[in-house]
Amino acid sequence: xxxxxxxxxxxxxxxxxxxxxxxxxxxxxxxxxxxxxxxxxxxxxxxxxxxxxxxxxxxxxxxxxxx
Numbered sequence: 783x784x785x786x787x788x789x790x791x792x793x794x795x796x797x798x799x800x801x802x803x804x805x806x807x808x809x810x811x812x813x814x815x816x817x818x819x820x821x822x823x824x825x826x827x828x829x830x831x832x833x834x835x836x837x838x839x840x841x842x843x844x845x846x847x848x849x
Contacts, residue, residue: 824832
């Protein structure tokens with residue numbers, strides 16, 4: 783963890799230098815966690831619940847196509 787004084791000093795140095803801080807890597811950890819949690823949740827559902835969810839999605843698509 784960065785202490786407040788050091789982080790504030792580094793950010794002001796970066797802003798004062800005229801260089802941008804871009805070019806960093808994109809963190810996709812949250813997206814992969816989201817997909818993994820969704821797969822785990824769906825795979826743990828009973829077949830009846832999956833059937834109901836499928837019917838609700840199908841009816842929703844039909845209604846949206848008519849709109």
